[in-house]
Amino acid sequence: MEPILLAxxxxxxxxxxxxxxxxxxxxxxxxxxxxxxxxxxxxVVDLRLAGVTLRERGVDELMRAVLPGAWVSFVLAAITGAAxxxxxxxxxxxxxAFQIKVALLLLAGVNMAVFHLGAQRRIAHWDPQTLPPAAAxxxxxxxxxxxxxxxxxxxxxxxxx
Amino acid sequence: xxxxxxxLGATGASMTIQNVTWIIPSVQSVHIxxxxxxxxxxxTIDLRLAGVTRRGPSLxxxxxxxxxxxxxxxxxxLATGLILVVGEPARELLNWLFYTKLVLxxxxxxxxxxxxxxxxxxxxxxxxxAARRAAGRILGGASLLLVAxxxxxxxxxxxxxx
Numbered sequence: 001m002e003p004i005l006l007a008x009x010x011x012x013x014x015x016x017x018x019x020x021x022x023x024x025x026x027x028x029x030x031x032x033x034x035x036x037x038x039x040x041x042x043x044v045v046d047l048r049l050a051g052v053t054l055r056e057r058g059v060d061e062l063m064r065a066v067l068p069g070a071w072v073s074f075v076l077a078a079i080t081g082a083a084x085x086x087x088x089x090x091x092x093x094x095x096x097a098f099q100i101k102v103a104l105l106l107l108a109g110v111n112m113a114v115f116h117l118g119a120q121r122r123i124a125h126w127d128p129q130t131l132p133p134a135a136a137x138x139x140x141x142x143x144x145x146x147x148x149x150x151x152x153x154x155x156x157x158x159x160x161x
Numbered sequence: 162x163x164x165x166x167x168x169l170g171a172t173g174a175s176m177t178i179q180n181v182t183w184i185i186p187s188v189q190s191v192h193i194x195x196x197x198x199x200x201x202x203x204x205t206i207d208l209r210l211a212g213v214t215r216r217g218p219s220l221x222x223x224x225x226x227x228x229x230x231x232x233x234x235x236x237x238x239l240a241t242g243l244i245l246v247v248g249e250p251a252r253e254l255l256n257w258l259f260y261t262k263l264v265l266x267x268x269x270x271x272x273x274x275x276x277x278x279x280x281x282x283x284x285x286x287x288x289x290x291a292a293r294r295a296a297g298r299i300l301g302g303a304s305l306l307l308v309a310x311x312x313x314x315x316x317x318x319x320x321x322x323x
Contacts, residue, residue, distance in 0.1 A: 025316065025317055025319075025320045028316060029312065029313050029316040029317065032193065032312065032316055033309065033312045033313075035193075035197075036193060036196045036197040036200050036312070037197075037200055037204070039194070039197035040197045040198065040200040040201035040204065041201070043197060043198070043201060044201050054226065057218075065214075065216070065217055148194060151190050151193050151194055151197075152186075152187070152190040155186050155189050155190040155193060156186050156190075158186075159182070159185070159186045
């Protein structure tokens with residue numbers, strides 16, 4: 001693992017960010033803004049899936065309106081996140097908060113896949129009911145909790161030695 | 162101001178925030194979550210105002226559905242921001258970027274209040290004529306830029322050497 005991490009760290013991107021005074025905060029600002037956008041879009045869908053709010057709108061229609069923007073923001077967050085990681089790959093890989101953040105992101109991905117292959121396949125049967133079925137409500141609530149965890153773990157990276 | 166930040170930094174409340182290691186990252190995390198909530202409201206309405214998105218509920222309906230979240234999120238942001246100022250007074254109050262951020266927050270709040278008051282008085286206040294739509298595009302675009310500038314200023318506070 002170590003040689004790969006060192007190679008990432010010594011890549012052109014990693015070196016440039018590490019050696020510049022302004023690149024890290026600039027990329028970090030874009031990362032925080034992109035993550036906040038991801039969260040705002042996913043949060044709206046999650047709250048609707050959980051049946052908490054926006055019950056007058058169908059889940060399918062809401063997802064079509066909101067999720068393309070969420071994906072664009074997610075790609076931006078992933079690219080900027082990878083660049084930040086590259087600037088200090090060895091240290092970040094060993095940072096427990098970073099490890100937890102990656103684990104939570106993977107769990108959020110699994111949760112999304114389970115919803116996609118399960119309750120979402122039957123969406124025509126239950127949408128636009130005001131209250132989605134239990135599987136969809138669980139997916140929404142779980143997603144919200146996981147993404148809140150991603151924010152906490154991410155903020156902790158800078159504080160965990 | 163330095164006398165004030167010295168005094169504030171020596172108070173019991175500030176000492177607690179400084180010495181309990183989980184308080185600052187937790188409060189910062191809640192601050193970021195509140196930014197996400199505020200963005201859900203602002204971006205939804207500003208993109209529509211700016212003419213980037215066209216379908217879906219009317220601006221008046223979006224205002225009713227999303228803007229209460231703006232004010233809740235703003236209250237949480239001010240409360241968590243205040244805790245962070247008490248915990249690290251010199252980092253914020255001796256920092257020119259902190260005051261820049263405050264001005265930006267005021268501007269975003271003023272534009273949002275302007276949007277809300279006008280659309281509450283008249284459902285079509287930003288949509289029914291070409292002049293109104295043009296004003297809406299300016300308002301939405303300005304608001305988006307100001308929110309982006311606020312987030313940028315906020316993150317850079319940590320990097321300005323006081």
